[in-house]
Amino acid sequence: MFTSLSQKLTGVFDGLRRRGTLSDADVDTALREIRIALLEADVALPVLKEFIAKVREKASGAAIVKSIQPGQMVVKIVSDALVELLGAEAVPLNLAAQPPAVILMAGLQGSGKTTTSGKLAKYLTERQRKKVLLASLDIYRPAAQEQLRQVAAQIKVECLPIIAGEKPEAITRRALDTARLQAFDVLILDTAGRLHIDESLMAEIKAVHALSNPVETLLVADAMTGQDAVNVAKAFRDALPITGIVLTRMDSDARGGAALSMRQVTGAPIKFLGVSERPDGLEEFHPQRVADRILGMGDIVSLVEKAAANIDQAEAEKMAAKMQKGQFDLDDLLSQLRQMKKMGGISSMLSFLPGMSAMKDKIPGDAELQFKRQEAIILSMTPGERRNPKLLQASRKRRVAAGAGVDVPAVNRLLKQYEQMADMMKKFGKMSKKDLMRGGMKGLFGGQ
Amino acid sequence: MSFWTRLKDGLGKSAAKLSTGITDLFTKRKLDAAALEEFEELLITADLSPRLAAKLTEKLRKTRFDTEVSDEEIKQFLAGELTTLLTPVATPLRLEAGLQIVLVVGVNGNGKTTSIGKLAHYYAGLGRSVGIAAGDTFRAAAVEQLAVWATRAKARFYPGDGTKDAASVAFQSAESAARDGVDLLFIDTAGRLHNKEHLVAELAKIRRVLLKSIPEAAIQTVLVLDATTGLTALSQVEVFKDAAQLTGLIVTKLDGTAKGGMVAALADAYGLPVHAVGVGEGIEDLQPFVAKDFAERLCSIDAE
Ligand SMILES: Nc1nc2c(ncn2[C@@H]2O[C@H](COP(=O)(O)OP(=O)(O)O)[C@@H](O)[C@H]2O)c(=O)[nH]1
Ligand SMILES: [Mg+2]
Numbered sequence A: 001m002f003t004s005l006s007q008k009l010t011g012v013f014d015g016l017r018r019r020g021t022l023s024d025a026d027v028d029t030a031l032r033e034i035r036i037a038l039l040e041a042d043v044a045l046p047v048l049k050e051f052i053a054k055v056r057e058k059a060s061g062a063a064i065v066k067s068i069q070p071g072q073m074v075v076k077i078v079s080d081a082l083v084e085l086l087g088a089e090a091v092p093l094n095l096a097a098q099p100p101a102v103i104l105m106a107g108l109q110g111s112g113k114t115t116t117s118g119k120l121a122k123y124l125t126e127r128q129r130k131k132v133l134l135a136s137l138d139i140y141r142p143a144a145q146e147q148l149r150q151v152a153a154q155i156k157v158e159c160l161p162i163i164a165g166e167k168p169e170a171i172t173r174r175a176l177d178t179a180r181l182q183a184f185d186v187l188i189l190d191t192a193g194r195l196h197i198d199e200s201l202m203a204e205i206k207a208v209h210a211l212s213n214p215v216e217t218l219l220v221a222d223a224m225t226g227q228d229a230v231n232v233a234k235a236f237r238d239a240l241p242i243t244g245i246v247l248t249r250m251d252s253d254a255r256g257g258a259a260l261s262m263r264q265v266t267g268a269p270i271k272f273l274g275v276s277e278r279p280d281g282l283e284e285f286h287p288q289r290v291a292d293r294i295l296g297m298g299d300i301v302s303l304v305e306k307a308a309a310n311i312d313q314a315e316a317e318k319m320a321a322k323m324q325k326g327q328f329d330l331d332d333l334l335s336q337l338r339q340m341k342k343m344g345g346i347s348s349m350l351s352f353l354p355g356m357s358a359m360k361d362k363i364p365g366d367a368e369l370q371f372k373r374q375e376a377i378i379l380s381m382t383p384g385e386r387r388n389p390k391l392l393q394a395s396r397k398r399r400v401a402a403g404a405g406v407d408v409p410a411v412n413r414l415l416k417q418y419e420q421m422a423d424m425m426k427k428f429g430k431m432s433k434k435d436l437m438r439g440g441m442k443g444l445f446g447g448q
Numbered sequence B: 001m002s003f004w005t006r007l008k009d010g011l012g013k014s015a016a017k018l019s020t021g022i023t024d025l026f027t028k029r030k031l032d033a034a035a036l037e038e039f040e041e042l043l044i045t046a047d048l049s050p051r052l053a054a055k056l057t058e059k060l061r062k063t064r065f066d067t068e069v070s071d072e073e074i075k076q077f078l079a080g081e082l083t084t085l086l087t088p089v090a091t092p093l094r095l096e097a098g099l100q101i102v103l104v105v106g107v108n109g110n111g112k113t114t115s116i117g118k119l120a121h122y123y124a125g126l127g128r129s130v131g132i133a134a135g136d137t138f139r140a141a142a143v144e145q146l147a148v149w150a151t152r153a154k155a156r157f158y159p160g161d162g163t164k165d166a167a168s169v170a171f172q173s174a175e176s177a178a179r180d181g182v183d184l185l186f187i188d189t190a191g192r193l194h195n196k197e198h199l200v201a202e203l204a205k206i207r208r209v210l211l212k213s214i215p216e217a218a219i220q221t222v223l224v225l226d227a228t229t230g231l232t233a234l235s236q237v238e239v240f241k242d243a244a245q246l247t248g249l250i251v252t253k254l255d256g257t258a259k260g261g262m263v264a265a266l267a268d269a270y271g272l273p274v275h276a277v278g279v280g281e282g283i284e285d286l287q288p289f290v291a292k293d294f295a296e297r298l299c300s301i302d303a304e
Helices: A005-012 A024-040 A045-059 A070-086 A113-127 A144-155 A168-181 A199-212 A229-239 A257-266 A287-294 A300-310 A313-324 A330-342 A345-350 A367-379 A383-387 A394-404 A408-430 A433-439 B003-026 B033-045 B050-064 B071-089 B112-125 B142-153 B166-179 B197-210 B232-243 B261-269 B291-299
Strands: A101-106 A132-136 A186-190 A216-222 A244-248 A270-274 A282-284 B100-105 B130-133 B156-158 B184-188 B219-226 B248-252 B274-278 B286-288
Touching (some): A024 A070, A045 A070, A045 A257, A045 B033, A101 A199, A113 A186, A113 A216, A113 A244, A199 A229, A229 A257, A257 A287, A270 A287, A330 A367, A330 A408, A367 A394, A367 A408, A394 A408, B033 B050, B050 B071, B100 B197, B130 B166, B142 B156, B156 B166, B166 B184, B197 B232, B248 B261
Parallel strands (some): A132 A186, A216 A244, A244 A270, B100 B219, B130 B156
Antiparallel strands (some): B274 B286
């Protein structure tokens, strides 16, 4: 659905390589593309306009460095500006207060406050050795308090006992007393989701804030939020002194323009990203990664980390050595297919790579099934055939096809794919690390 | 409160915004390139998606470029276009004789469980025998939450037997519902992101299992969408429509400040029926989707 911005800009600037500076007209053309890319990433329009004005200022008349294409250069300017806006440095959670340090969670319905409260409690307990108390002030949504209680039990963090019928302010007082008496370091107040235009509920959370005097008031927002992000952020900012933003569901395919909108409007730093439904699915915020993602530039760092977390180190080293030599047989393909499956499927992987988002749409929906078939085909070959695929002539192919329960064309397709991969691996072997980062994976996948 | 006062209350802000914007733009103004660009931007801020915004702007350009236009004419144009677009998708849930199953799916926190409560109440009020099954076996306290709604809606409740297997909960509840003479069974499911292939595949499995005892025609799969969602609304529908054989949509949280626009973008791209809209957290806060009124409210052209 989304075409990579750098690809588009490369097109825009194709004819311009010999000129010395970026002209206003060049910049305008590029900015139009950037505008569309950012709108497609759900950056809210007022925020976008301000941003574009800033980039125009920086890009106009900027000297073109010889070795870099103008398109890439504009992308660099845009990306730097994005990072600056998102907050170049990570701002850690502030817990400097007379204990209990109170963290107040605020946000719309369904934005992920309860799950995030649990994740934060786990994070503080395990990584910072804090004694954390959770308390739910959500007396409205059915079973909301019960949900937090169960979440707390799961992660083995204490939760304020539920008293039926108690009002949020009373719960807050009781939570504060309990935290003080039992020497908790941190008290996390999970609140009911509320619409920013709901006056009585906004008044309620203001009262809770006044009562609990939190060191952190975190606005929890869904990464998939659209243009409305500005309205939401404004209203919460006006009602509460927001100290940080948690962007949830960053494991979706959202480009996350809401991050920019929220950050710009509240002026508060983004502190965490929610990246899975699991209790440990909370990550610290890295502006460059989010900037890349908003720009559709892929996220090499994430890919590398994700890969590292899932790939067997020894296996990977063996593979790397083979790649350097340009060797790549069907056993390697098999182990790669399996690695990919571990990494969350090919489409999830592709979304991390620059220039690959377009490719992603071409992956059929039944990719997992494909994996299984391909695996079966390779497993139906003899070890000799796997090492030396040239052995596979017609009769052997028929045998393999029968063994895997597929037809011969399916075997041929796999072999074709293998050849392409082997080819790619040869290129890969010749590429230095620097080339890889600069040219991105596009070069490998038949770009230049 | 009528549907329209409610929806208007909810839509008030976004509609008002769009409408003031249009007035500022076009009162005694020539429709030049700059005006068209501003028009397009206005549509985008209403979450109409860049693609649909461009399409509508192009249409406006073709018919009115370089002529003097009043804001009223622009609003009429927009309302007309949106009504045409939305009319074919304004269809209620299918209700036929025999047990009908509605599988309710969507991303976490979109309002599936709440919408089931409201739907159950609505159809019970129409004299249907309604059941609710707790197919969300993942989220903490999901069953407890749904149980409260079942009680409020006076619907039969099928909590499952504590198993983690959503498909078996669905299957058993369908069997029991058939025995109990239920006409309409809503099956809740765990929230899932559309880009998690294995979770999406689980929905296909639930359907497959249901098909063992229920004819395909009696199963509807409804995607619940949060109106504050941006362009991923499109990719959500794109994925779920094939993987879960979507038959329709419910759009929630239209009582907030966003919305409206994305419903149009979806109608434009997919044309799936919109069965109902959520306009609050109460049991009555669910309304049928009416194209003309929705379009007019969005442009704030008041027909009353
Ligand atoms: N304002 C508003 N809130 C809603 C609406 N529908 C659901 N919600 C709220 O959104 C939150 C998530 O709803 P829930 O039904 O639990 O979502 P699920 O995870 O999809 O089942 C709850 O706090 C609901 O009260 C709506 O139409 N308007
Ligand atoms: Mg639910």
